[in-house]
Amino acid sequence: MSEILGFQVPVRMSDFKIIENLILKKNAYDELGKMAEIGNVNYPKAMLGEYELGLMYEKMGDPKHASKKYQNASQMEPIGDLNKDLMYEKIDEMNTLAKKTK
Numbered sequence: 001m002s003e004i005l006g007f008q009v010p011v012r013m014s015d016f017k018i019i020e021n022l023i024l025k026k027n028a029y030d031e032l033g034k035m036a037e038i039g040n041v042n043y044p045k046a047m048l049g050e051y052e053l054g055l056m057y058e059k060m061g062d063p064k065h066a067s068k069k070y071q072n073a074s075q076m077e078p079i080g081d082l083n084k085d086l087m088y089e090k091i092d093e094m095n096t097l098a099k100k101t102k
Contacts, residue, residue, distance in 0.1 A: 010042040010043070011038060011039075011042050013048075013079060013080035016035065016038075016039065016048065016052075016080075017080070019035060020032070020035060020052070020055070023035070024059070027059075029056050029059040029060050030056065030060075032052045032053070032055055032056035032059070033052070033053065033056055035052045036048075036049040036050070036052035036053045036056070037049070039051075039052055043079055045076060045077045046076055046077045046078070046079035046082075047073035047074070047076040047077065047078060047079060047082050047087065048079050048080075048082060050069050050070070050072040050073035050076060051069070051070070051073045051082050051087070053069040054066045054067075054068075054069030054070040054072075054073060054090060054094075057069060058090070058094060063094040063095070063097035063098040063101065064094070064098050066090070066094045067090075067091050067094035067095055067098065070087045070090040070091045070094060071087070071091055073087045074087035074088060074091065
């Protein structure tokens with residue numbers, strides 16, 4: 001599209017969700033870091049990138065880092081189905097997990 005029409009089309013939220021689901025299904029959690037980079041480029045003020053990093057840490061069994069990323073996300077702009085309430089739920093969940101693993 002960018003070569004033919006001369007403008008860059010950002011990756012849509014629906015694209016992110018589809019790819020995220022595929023990554024989770026394949027247990028390729030480190031790929032969520034790449035998704036975060038793309039999210040930060042396409043939606044720099046939105047919580048998408050930090051959420052993807054939080055999800056990566058969560059799935060890799062690091063609730064402390066996941067909680068921090070979800071906390072960062074909660075301070076950013078909501079996008080799609082990602083909102084502050086979801087981030088607060090994730091923070092609570094990760095903090096509970098972190099206490100259990102001590």
